Amino acid sequence: MKILLIDDHPLFREGVALLLKPLVEDLQTWEAGSCEEAFALLAQRGGADLVMIDLGLPGLSGLEGLARLRSDHPEVPVVVMSSADDKDTVLAALDAGAMGFIPKSSTSQVMLGALRLILAHGIYLPPSAFLGGRAPPAAERTAAAPPSPARERRPADLGLTPRQADVLHLLLQGKPAKLIGRQLNLSLSTVKAHTSAVLRALNVTTRTQAVLAASRMGLCFENATPPREATAEPDGLGGIKWA
Known part of the structure; x- marks a missing residue:
């Protein structure tokens, strides 16, 4: 599996790459510091299985990059990682085609669980998408979703x-x-x-x-x-x- 990390902070990229190791066997992580660098990498190496992108990027913004990724590579799920996780930001990412939104304040357990859900073709949303604002600290730590219905609906x-x-x-x-x-x-x-x-x-x-x-x-x-x-x-x- 190949995962492309797009973030302008090398230390953050390296940390996420280490945290991703338990996700799957034979994992390859590619790193890019900007959308432009990421597109060049994809053109050189071919498509990735998953893209994780920050929103606050130099040059082409994360949202613009996300929209282009969904247009050029619609089969590849894209996950947003951001320190801004208010409802408007989450909804803007979803509008641009994101399959998930993981706040940078999340724990490694939450991040890995969210990615497993997304790789299974599910969609992960943080609590702030439902609370009308930024999630309180306790909710951020557990990534508790809105109250589950009494039974699953089909x-x-x-x-x-x-x-x-x-x-x-x-x-x-x-x-x-x-x-x-x-x-x-x-x-x-x-x-x-x-x-x-x-x-x-x-x-x-x-x-x-x-x-x-x-x-x-x-x-x-x-x-x-x-x-x-x-x-x-x-x-x-x-x-x-x-x-």
Whole structure:
């Protein structure tokens, strides 16, 4: 597995690279100090399996870099790491296509658990995404999600068909409509129709709102198979679950 770390502080990159070692066997970590350096690295070495990016970068900003990564490499999950974890910042990262947001104040256990969830095609959000502001210190340490529902809900509980559930599954991962169509062998118009149906079922109008709604209800997908290196959901972490 190849993970690209984009952060302008070499010491932070080196520390994260060490913390990532227990994540999977045969892990390769690539390091870049800016988005421009990261794009050059990807062009030279090929695609990575996961990108972790800071928002406060010199040159092209983290959000701009994130948007370009999602455009040029839509199949690669991108995770934001930032010391600013207020709700607006988290939502802006989700709007740009991030599959997760890990505050730099998180513990190594929280970071590894969040990455395992993301590698299993889930989405990790910090408590501040739901609390309306910056998470209190206790919440930051445990990364406790909003109260879990009494039971997990599945797309069928929302009245969605299996194919609509497939579209929702990929939509939550930030996949664009054309890629969803190719992956599911559907026409673009059919993908758009299914997308409208799943957004109505969640009572939202955007992907970001869908991510938050699915996280709140503990939405569980049964048909997606996580990678061998990842577990379906780390203990004690909130997120969307692919069983």
